Amino acid sequence: MEGLYSGETMGPMPVKFSIQQLSTFYGSVQALRSLSMDVATNRILGVIGPAGSGKTSFLRTLNRLNDLLPDFRVEGRVLLDGSDIYGPDTDPVLLRRRIGMVFAMPVPLPMSIYENLVYGPKLTGIRDYQRLGEIVEKSLRAAYLWDEVKDRLNLPALRLSGGQQQRLCLARTLALGPEVILLDEPSSGLDPISTARIEEALAELKSSYTIILVTNNTKQASRVADETAFFLMGELVEIGPTEKIFTAPGDSRTEDYVTGRFG
Amino acid sequence: MIRIGEKTVQRLLMAAAFSAIGGLLLIALFIFKEGLSFFIETGFRRFLFADVWDPQSGLYGIFPMLVASLWVTLGAMLLGAPLGISVAVFLVEFVPRSVMRVVKPTIELLAGIPSVVYGFIGVMVLAPFIRSTFGGPGLSLLAASFILGVMILPTIISISVDAITAVPASYREGSFALGATRWQTVRMVVLKAARSGIIASVILGMGRAVGETMAVIMVAGNAVKIPHSALDSVRTLTANIALEMGYATGRHREALFATGIVLFVVIMILNTAAGVMVRKRVSGKKG
Incomplete structure (x- = not known):
């Protein structure tokens, strides 16, 4: 597993996301409280924290999926490559093509494996069958699913096992050719082997993508994340290199959480 | 005492349910009883696909x-x-x-x-x-x-x-x-x-x-x-x-x-x- 930490030997990476005093509200309920942090390019950022700490809300703010909720409101700024994603020039639909998301529960669309994978690319206007075929194979290989499904791409995606469905969702996201991948507890419902396969895929993927991984499992963050952020009650308590967060955290609350004293 | 009350209610509800279903069945039965013999005597095709409806002359094409x-x-x-x-x-x-x-x-x-x-x-x-x-x-x-x-x-x-x-x-x-x-x-x-x-x-x-x-x-x-x-x-x-x-x-x-x-x-x-x-x-x- 040493290879996973290779990011730390590289120099500092350029900033992908710069988040400045971000607060979010659902109606009168505040979810995030004035968050400020940077997310480095081509790294895996792990986000940990107990249930209700705002981790998922944070992810859904980054690809503007929260926009779909009628009472949602955001304050502060989220800069992606320097431009504000909540600015007037940002089209949320185009933004979501740059920022892929994998949900906690695998949700393949009710269609075949192949159709799930070409859904995104087709929306961007790719019609050429050969090209679509290449995308399908490449993304399935990257998600470590190709060998298991290559002979039955026309099978309804809902017939796959849970672990396969989740890797399909990852592949489907990769097929978009995004710059950032957001993962919301991608292995919460999976067995250890499926989880290992996902983590393996992520380690491969970070050379080409910026990855933000929300996880309930602190061990998972320590295994795969280059940097780790600890959230508590909608606040960012601490962010730093994963090793430091897990061995010498700066805040006692972080220490209590990672050592399992609460949460 | 309570048990008897339960049973009565249960029976009443059952009677109501069966009367509804029974009524439906009776209506269906009645329609078929009145119409089926005509259907069979006239024949499927002469009834459904004949294009003259003239009851006075005994023509019943629908x-x-x-x-x-x-x-x-x-x-x-x-x-x-x-x-x-x-x-x-x-x-x-x-x-x-x-x-x-x-x-x-x-x-x-x-x-x-x-x-x-x-x-x-x-x-x-x-x-x-x-x-x-x-x-x-x-x-x-x-x-x-x-x-x-x-x-x-x-x-x-x-x-x-x-x-x-x-x-x-x-x-x-x-x-x-x-x-x-x-x-x-x-x-x-x-x-x-x-x-x-x-x-x-x-x-x-x-x-x-x-x-x-x-x-x-x-x-x-x-x-x-x-x-x-x-x-x-x-x-x-x-x-x-x-x-x-x-x-x-x-x-x-x-x-x-x-x-x-x-x-x-x-x-x-x-x-x-x-x-x-x-x-x-x-x-x-x-x-």
């Missing part, structure tokens, strides 16, 4: 009425299905939930308007409009289709709304997260997932259109002939029964009951098909 019923229903579906499904999609996907909670019951209220009122509006407004705009008698296949198309809207909208609402939010989010717009999501994911429920709504609407009588009698013109254009007057199967049963006796009366069997079977088939579609939706969710 083909003109059968064709009229089919056309009127088809016309109603052409108007009602696309309109109803569009309204349902709009209400679920493009309007705040709070608005839908007001609009949907209002639309369902439309189902409570007596059909004679629909017919009245048809006679007073629609038929004159058709007569002056397109020519013909006004009371026509077109008028009947239009009125029926409006009458089945509540059925189609209400059941389609339920089907579309039942599509899991995770499908929509998954689609949005892949960079789809709202309309793309509706077209490629939501309608697909809600398909069987929507089809069921259309079939049930069709059943209503086939069976509707009063409004059709008032606006269709009731001429017994095979229509050659949408502006011709037509008489449907239901209208024929209602119009002639007052004075029908003997074989004429039996012929009307046989017509009832035809309608009964058609609507049974439609309702069963709708039921199958609904069950398919439920089991499809698990798989």
Whole structure:
């Protein structure tokens, strides 16, 4: 597993996301409280924290999926490559093509494996069958699913096992050719082997993508994340290199959480 | 003491349930008893596909009425299905939930308007409009289709709304997260997932259109002939029964009951098909 930490030997990476005093509200309920942090390019950022700490809300703010909720409101700024994603020039639909998301529960669309994978690319206007075929194979290989499904791409995606469905969702996201991948507890419902396969895929993927991984499992963050952020009650308590967060955290609350004293 | 009370209530409820089912069975039995012998004596083809209906000369061919019923229903579906499904999609996907909670019951209220009122509006407004705009008698296949198309809207909208609402939010989010717009999501994911429920709504609407009588009698013109254009007057199967049963006796009366069997079977088939579609939706969710 040493290879996973290779990011730390590289120099500092350029900033992908710069988040400045971000607060979010659902109606009168505040979810995030004035968050400020940077997310480095081509790294895996792990986000940990107990249930209700705002981790998922944070992810859904980054690809503007929260926009779909009628009472949602955001304050502060989220800069992606320097431009504000909540600015007037940002089209949320185009933004979501740059920022892929994998949900906690695998949700393949009710269609075949192949159709799930070409859904995104087709929306961007790719019609050429050969090209679509290449995308399908490449993304399935990257998600470590190709060998298991290559002979039955026309099978309804809902017939796959849970672990396969989740890797399909990852592949489907990769097929978009995004710059950032957001993962919301991608292995919460999976067995250890499926989880290992996902983590393996992520380690491969970070050379080409910026990855933000929300996880309930602190061990998972320590295994795969280059940097780790600890959230508590909608606040960012601490962010730093994963090793430091897990061995010498700066805040006692972080220490209590990672050592399992609460949460 | 309490046990006896329980049992009494249980028996009373059972009696009520069986009387409802029993009544239904008796009606079905009665229609078949009155009409079946006629059906068999005349023969399937000479009854359904002969095109002269002249009870005085003993000719009982219901083909003109059968064709009229089919056309009127088809016309109603052409108007009602696309309109109803569009309204349902709009209400679920493009309007705040709070608005839908007001609009949907209002639309369902439309189902409570007596059909004679629909017919009245048809006679007073629609038929004159058709007569002056397109020519013909006004009371026509077109008028009947239009009125029926409006009458089945509540059925189609209400059941389609339920089907579309039942599509899991995770499908929509998954689609949005892949960079789809709202309309793309509706077209490629939501309608697909809600398909069987929507089809069921259309079939049930069709059943209503086939069976509707009063409004059709008032606006269709009731001429017994095979229509050659949408502006011709037509008489449907239901209208024929209602119009002639007052004075029908003997074989004429039996012929009307046989017509009832035809309608009964058609609507049974439609309702069963709708039921199958609904069950398919439920089991499809698990798989």
